[in-house]
Amino acid sequence: MEFDKVIRDRMATRKFSDKKIDEDTINKILEAGRIAPTAKNIQPIKIYAVSSDEGLFKIDKASRCRYNAPVVFIVCGNIEEAFKRGEHSTYIIDSSIVATHMMLEATNLSVDNIWVDLFDEGILRSEFNIPKSYIPVSLLMLGYKTDDCPYNIMHDKRKELSDIVEYV
Numbered sequence: 001m002e003f004d005k006v007i008r009d010r011m012a013t014r015k016f017s018d019k020k021i022d023e024d025t026i027n028k029i030l031e032a033g034r035i036a037p038t039a040k041n042i043q044p045i046k047i048y049a050v051s052s053d054e055g056l057f058k059i060d061k062a063s064r065c066r067y068n069a070p071v072v073f074i075v076c077g078n079i080e081e082a083f084k085r086g087e088h089s090t091y092i093i094d095s096s097i098v099a100t101h102m103m104l105e106a107t108n109l110s111v112d113n114i115w116v117d118l119f120d121e122g123i124l125r126s127e128f129n130i131p132k133s134y135i136p137v138s139l140l141m142l143g144y145k146t147d148d149c150p151y152n153i154m155h156d157k158r159k160e161l162s163d164i165v166e167y168v
């Protein structure tokens, strides 16, 4: 897919069908995360790729935003390992770039997706035994939207360039 089409076609999906994603496609999406840039190239990342019934059941305990997605990536950043400038750690930035790479590759491969921030970190942590130094930063829900999936009207509501850019 043309890059411009990928960034314009990507849209938050809130109704996934039961159709599974094949393993090769899942791995291509993960690979896009693997090659993402991170501060000082530290790569302080761990991704839990969840697709088993048991794993999805655990996701549902932690978030009401799975929307029936058959695959969920829990993208975590290692707060201790990540580059630090004083008190500031880049783990959120690093893991968000990784998640963005994967979201765009998913769209490129015609896999629908949504980034989810609404989750209970404590439940996620205990259900998946996430080590203390790894902070879950985002959930990526992945799958194929249903035919009657509602169009996300927010998708077309963007500020104008003049609202967000100051040419200096």
Ligand SMILES: Cc1cc2nc3c(=O)[nH]c(=O)nc-3n(C[C@H](O)[C@H](O)[C@H](O)COP(=O)(O)O)c2cc1C
Pocket (backbone or CB within 6 Å): 010, 011, 012, 013, 014, 065, 114, 115, 116, 117, 118, 119, 152, 154, 155, 156
């Ligand atoms: C950081 C971030 C957190 C989000 N968290 C949630 C969420 O918890 N639940 C949800 O339904 N959508 C969530 N979304 C989806 C946004 O609401 C959606 O991306 C936004 O409305 C723009 O629509 P679009 O993605 O279709 O362009 C999140 C998106 C981002 C980037």
